[in-house]
Amino acid sequence: MKPLLSVLFKIGRKKTLEDTVLRIQQGDIALQNELIEQYKPFVAKTVSGVCKRYIQETDDEFSIGLIAFNEAIEKYTKEKGSSLLAFAELIIKRRVIDYIRKEARMQTLHLHACDEENEDFSQTKLEANLSLDEYVRQMEQELRKDEIVHFHQVLQQFDMTLSEIVEQSPKHADARVNAIEVAQFIVHHEELREKLFKKKQIPIRLVEKHVTVSRKTIERNRKYIIAIAIVLAGDYVYLKDYIKGVLGS
Numbered sequence: 001m002k003p004l005l006s007v008l009f010k011i012g013r014k015k016t017l018e019d020t021v022l023r024i025q026q027g028d029i030a031l032q033n034e035l036i037e038q039y040k041p042f043v044a045k046t047v048s049g050v051c052k053r054y055i056q057e058t059d060d061e062f063s064i065g066l067i068a069f070n071e072a073i074e075k076y077t078k079e080k081g082s083s084l085l086a087f088a089e090l091i092i093k094r095r096v097i098d099y100i101r102k103e104a105r106m107q108t109l110h111l112h113a114c115d116e117e118n119e120d121f122s123q124t125k126l127e128a129n130l131s132l133d134e135y136v137r138q139m140e141q142e143l144r145k146d147e148i149v150h151f152h153q154v155l156q157q158f159d160m161t162l163s164e165i166v167e168q169s170p171k172h173a174d175a176r177v178n179a180i181e182v183a184q185f186i187v188h189h190e191e192l193r194e195k196l197f198k199k200k201q202i203p204i205r206l207v208e209k210h211v212t213v214s215r216k217t218i219e220r221n222r223k224y225i226i227a228i229a230i231v232l233a234g235d236y237v238y239l240k241d242y243i244k245g246v247l248g249s
Helices: 002-009 017-025 029-038 040-051 060-075 084-113 119-157 162-168 173-188 190-199 215-220 222-233 237-248
Strands: none
Touching: 017 029, 017 060, 017 084, 029 040, 029 060, 040 060, 040 084, 060 084, 084 119, 119 162, 119 222, 119 237, 162 222, 173 190, 173 215, 173 222, 173 237, 190 222, 215 222, 222 237
């Protein structure tokens, strides 16, 4: 009776943007084009924020942002967070910064090919390079902050906070490495990864059969393992650098 009432009176859960993305990922190209067209203002606003100027659809940076938005649509999963737009914003900003950095390198090569015997020209080139380097550094700093904000939002879905993760992180390097390896094992196995993100808890019974770490150790470091798994399953460039640093130390 309930499904019938839902059909007759259109009762049911309201479709979300994330539901639309799932349909696109299943092959609805027309819907994909429609969604991209609909969110062009969002792309332009995000790109403008990075470039610190108004971006028009004719600008190269807008094209980069549009490609990045499409990339976000194709790569998005619930493991990336509950919001497509938050995920897409990270991807767009990252791709635009990469584009700016690439353009800066090309500009530097072009300037080197010019007449550098002119002292005024050399000074102008130096100032321009320093200014651009500082700009990219500031943008990357903002992107790191955005990653942390997005990470915190995903943690909240697990009823965890950043402060808890910091407080409960393993104190010894070996313990951190072991916890990260458990997280890697979970993320690399689809069944375990899906259980983690669906039930919001580690499937300890399944995990302990395949790792050398004891059940007690997994339970003690549960929140840290979950936090690392979120990072590994997500699209966190800067946070993943932290993990590489731990494993490399």
